[in-house]
Amino acid sequence: MAYNDLGEFIRALDQAGELKRIPFEVDAVLEIAEFADRAVKSGGPALLFEKPKGSSIPVFINGFAGERKMQIALEVSSVEEIAARIAEYLELRMPEGLIGKLKMLPKLAEMGSFFPKVVSKGPCKEVVRHDGFSLFDYPVLQCWPKDGGRFITLPLVFTKNPDTGKRNCGMYRMQVYDERTTGMHWQTHKQGAEHYRRRKHEGAQRMDVAVAIGADPATMYSAVLPLPPDLDEMMVAGFLRGKPVEMVKCETSDLEVPACAEIVLEGYVEIGELRTEGPFGDHTGFYSLEDDYPVLHVTCITQRKEPVYATTIVGPPPMEDYYMGKAIERIFLPLMRLQLPEVRDINMPAEGIFHNLILVSIRKSYPLHARKVMHAIWGLGQAMFSKVIVVVDEDVDVQNVREVAWKALNNIDPERDIQFVMGPIDSLDHSSRLPNFGSKMGIDATRKWPEEGFTRPWPDVIEMAPEVKRRVDELWKQAGL
Numbered sequence: 001m002a003y004n005d006l007g008e009f010i011r012a013l014d015q016a017g018e019l020k021r022i023p024f025e026v027d028a029v030l031e032i033a034e035f036a037d038r039a040v041k042s043g044g045p046a047l048l049f050e051k052p053k054g055s056s057i058p059v060f061i062n063g064f065a066g067e068r069k070m071q072i073a074l075e076v077s078s079v080e081e082i083a084a085r086i087a088e089y090l091e092l093r094m095p096e097g098l099i100g101k102l103k104m105l106p107k108l109a110e111m112g113s114f115f116p117k118v119v120s121k122g123p124c125k126e127v128v129r130h131d132g133f134s135l136f137d138y139p140v141l142q143c144w145p146k147d148g149g150r151f152i153t154l155p156l157v158f159t160k161n162p163d164t165g166k167r168n169c170g171m172y173r174m175q176v177y178d179e180r181t182t183g184m185h186w187q188t189h190k191q192g193a194e195h196y197r198r199r200k201h202e203g204a205q206r207m208d209v210a211v212a213i214g215a216d217p218a219t220m221y222s223a224v225l226p227l228p229p230d231l232d233e234m235m236v237a238g239f240l241r242g243k244p245v246e247m248v249k250c251e252t253s254d255l256e257v258p259a260c261a262e263i264v265l266e267g268y269v270e271i272g273e274l275r276t277e278g279p280f281g282d283h284t285g286f287y288s289l290e291d292d293y294p295v296l297h298v299t300c301i302t303q304r305k306e307p308v309y310a311t312t313i314v315g316p317p318p319m320e321d322y323y324m325g326k327a328i329e330r331i332f333l334p335l336m337r338l339q340l341p342e343v344r345d346i347n348m349p350a351e352g353i354f355h356n357l358i359l360v361s362i363r364k365s366y367p368l369h370a371r372k373v374m375h376a377i378w379g380l381g382q383a384m385f386s387k388v389i390v391v392v393d394e395d396v397d398v399q400n401v402r403e404v405a406w407k408a409l410n411n412i413d414p415e416r417d418i419q420f421v422m423g424p425i426d427s428l429d430h431s432s433r434l435p436n437f438g439s440k441m442g443i444d445a446t447r448k449w450p451e452e453g454f455t456r457p458w459p460d461v462i463e464m465a466p467e468v469k470r471r472v473d474e475l476w477k478q479a480g481l
């Protein structure tokens with residue numbers, strides 16, 4: 001049964017032994033972050049701080065911070081189940097004959113149930129405040145010592161594409177500047193930034209923005225998914241939870257937000273207004289330096305009577321976002337394989353913080369096939385950020401990083417097998433020669449073929465004969481080993 005809100009998710013974590021309530025006072029400045037960091041690094045529970053210093057609103061953190069928590073969030077026993085569900089839809093073909101078509105009806109009905117539903121009221125409207133509010137009433141974290149201030153780190157930022165009217169929901173952190181103003185850190189490649197550019201292009205003065213903080217877990221998670229532009233995150237959330245997301249109209253704009261949200265900030269971004277954002281201890285494990293970003297002016301806050309403030313911290317990996325990203329890797333594999341069926345598996349190790357390193361195994365079918373796969377990945381949505389791509393043959397288990405390192409390093413003649421290309425760079429990369437502009441490296445670590453100009457013999461990997469293994473299994477026991 002789909003969770004109706006954040007509260008139900010928190011209860012489910014509690015029942016599974018994946019939640020710890022902290023009943024005493026803890027400071028939202030740095031202390032909660034240190035708790036969260038230790039908890040995620042030791043495989044600990046999600047945390048609910050009942051008495052954050054200076055606020056009556058509890059803080060929930062690390063709800064997705066682990067494989068088991070991700071499973072509870074998405075109500076599966078393995079996220080591969082979602083990949084399998086997606087694969088099932090991708091294989092849907094128009095069946096032959098009437099009986100076949102009738103058999104498809106339930107599937108089609110199920111698809112219809114993913115679409116979000118507009119409702120007239122919801123818990124996020126229990127309190128509506130047009131004035132007299134302050135963002136400092138909320139227990140917004142300062143995560144790291146050199147951060148530029150407090151940051152809302154788990155917001156669902158809603159905007160509309162002015163050309164198509166389609167909604168977008170992305171997770172973009174928001175630095176709290178004062179009682180009613182925040183930064184809006186949508187990086188240039190993201191949909192929020194694209195909507196802003198389009199508004200600017202049409203000469204608009206303002207763009208409406210609504211931000212939901214805290215919702216049912218599938219809805220929260222959908223905001224981080226690297227979906228194609230104009231594919232509604234709320235529809236995907238409906239697919240993930242198997243039930244439509246209920247949306248309510250904002251008080252001050254024609255945007256809609258999840259009715260179950262804990263807290264909603266309504267406001268606008270003034271086109272052309274930029275302000276220094278950061279520094280911020282980021283998911284690279286380094287501080288992102290100060291940069292100019294748009295500013296959100298909050299004009300109205302709606303919320304539950306007793307909301308919970310949902311947040312996260314990022315920093316040296318692995319953090320909560322690693323587990324969110326790992327599930328993305330699993331869920332999106334069938335979609336990637338739709339375009340690239342030769343891909344067997346991919347792995348983005350925690351240390352590679354998603355975009356720095358992607359390990360790919362392929363079934364190699366023609367000369368320079370590995371290069372084709374690299375270029376395809378660099379052309380595939382947010383996978384464009386992949387700084388280093390290592391392509392190996394299908395017999396290499398990319399989930400085993402030691403095996404990849406061993407085989408790949410043996411297989412490469414660096415000058416021949418490494419490809420450098422220029423391309424768009426993740427805004428958080430601090431090493432590229434210009435922001436958002438730099439180079440990438442592809443490593444073809446597949447076995448080289450004569451058709452690729454490799455005429456020397458290629459050796460086999462060493463393996464013991466199976467009959468010897470079986471015999472030694474026996475002798476091993478006999479030896480008391």
Ligand SMILES: Cc1cc2nc3c(=O)[nH]c(=O)nc-3n(C[C@H](O)[C@H](O)[C@H](O)COP(=O)(O)O)c2cc1C
Binds near residue numbers: 169170174191312
């Ligand atoms: C905890 C967390 C914080 C994030 N913060 C930002 C951010 O500040 N700016 C940004 O552009 N992307 C951020 N992201 C990544 C985006 O949410 C992600 O790229 C998403 O797919 C963007 O959606 P869009 O394609 O609809 O723009 C964050 C992701 C997570 C998990």
Ligand SMILES: [Mn+2]
Binds near residue numbers: 169170191
């Ligand atoms: Mn999107």
